[in-house]
Amino acid sequence: MPTTAFSAHYSRELDVEQLGWLLSGDRPGDDQATVADLSQWAGWIRTDIRCSSCGKTGAQVVRPSKARGSQAVLRQAHFRFVDHQGGDGHHPFCEFYGNDTGEARQTDSLLNFGSEKSAETRAVRLLVCKGIETGLFNQATIRAMRQWFFDMKSESRFKVRATPEALAWARSLQRHPSYRRWTFHPAQAEMPAFDWQAAAKFQFTEENLALVELAKTVVHQDAEWKRAGLMAAKHFGQEVFNTAALQPYYEDTLTLCAFVAKNSGISFGKTSPDYYRFQGAPIPLLALCALMLFTSEWEMNTAIAKFARLLASAEPSDLSLGNMIGLNPFHDYAAWRLVILAAEVAERSLKGFDYQAQLTAIESDLRRQHAIWKSAG
Ligand SMILES: [Zn+2]
Known part of the structure; x- marks a missing residue:
């Protein structure tokens, strides 16, 4: 509606x-x-x-x-x-x-700044009004940007193949701790309080490293995984637009958001700019940064220079100019990206999608190795 x-x-x-x-x-x-x-x-x-x-x-x-x-x-x-x-x-x-x-x-694809009360949103609205008054962009530019994004998404398509099991599997792989590496030896299990479950997780990393690394290429929060599950179920088997086509633009926009949040002297919200990549940037800021990049032909330093001009320009006389501004061009980007990721992971998974069952199987295999080693002792 x-x-x-x-x-x-x-x-x-x-x-x-x-x-x-x-x-x-x-x-x-x-x-x-x-x-x-x-x-x-x-x-x-x-x-x-x-x-x-x-x-x-x-x-x-x-x-x-x-x-x-x-x-x-x-x-x-x-x-x-x-x-x-x-x-x-x-x-x-x-x-x-x-x-x-x-x-x-x-x-959330349309931001109604008129009804937004938070200080952070007002900060972005002020910048939008300045940008319109100084002629850096106008509402037609914003409409053009949305159309550009929409056309790019709809030109490239994919068929939704991720089942709920495939999504749960990809999420488990993404959450699987793989930073520390450790190789099992039966002698380790002679320790009185040996942690078999931890050993099974280490072994899982060794056996599935390529998959775990693939699953960690696109990291998002649980709320996005939940949304991904809803959308995959709703559109299963259908052809939908390929949000992955937006990835380079999304990455650039996040980079600009973090730079602006760190260097503008303005607070854009509670989330630390270092966490934007994982938690997402505040949507008004994301939308404004996308607009700056779009009007700069996606050249980062041109966009930064424009942003600096925006910050330096005089207070706008009409605050209603940026009242209604249709923009978050990355609407549902994260959730669709996870649906695509889950299908890619599933395609390369040869031993099924049950994370817990695989850990249990690995643990019993390690226990068997230990028993054989001990009886040979
Ligand atoms: Zn429409």
Whole structure:
């Protein structure tokens, strides 16, 4: 359910209420935030308004509905995108495809700075407003960036093959401790409190090193693994866009985020920049850094120079410019990347996907080796 969409005519991201004000030229007071009847502009809206993510037209305005006899809002005003046959108008890979019911919330792919209260988000909003006022970028640039990302993702596709077992296996390999290496010898087990489980884990590393290293190439938190599981189940066997195509851009964006967070003198959140690679960068900062790189043709030092200009420029006069800004171009990047990783790991796994069973089998093999060694003693 997109609550905002991009107007080609006004060249910016708007919600239904703001579009109503612009079209009717009539802005009600704050106490009567109502959505004007836009039916006379229906044809114009269908061709002008486009989805912030996939860029398709065919928008209709869905008016808000309230519970009978109360002020409780059952359905927020939003845009619905309909094709010529009356079906879903979004590109099949758009995050809003099949999600136009009005019940689902708008995803994190669109940041509504207007409703964001945290100091960190306000810091980014201020920078966005400065960037727009100084002409470094505008909302059309942001729309162009989203389309560029969307087109790249949809040009490259893969078939979802990761089963829940394959995902659990890849996650276990990623969490498997492999930094320390140790080779088993039966004499070690003569120690009175010998740790067989630890020995089995060391042996597992020796037998599966290539797989463990592969699984650790793309490290994300448990929340992303959970999301990966949900999406793999929902799209199993289907062809979807290949998020891995975004990897070099994601890496560069994280690098710029960490550099800016360390060198700008501004706090962008509690997460230390050194952990961005694992925990993800704050989304507003991620979005702004992607925009700086996109407008610099992905040249790191050009983007850094622009960022420095942004920080040095005067306070913006209009803070509403960056109010509604459709951007996180890496929406669901981490989760899809894990789905792809799990399939790659599964393809190279010759002994099944049961981590615990493999540790148990290794432990009994080590115990057998010890028994043979002892009886030969
Ligand atoms: Zn769409």
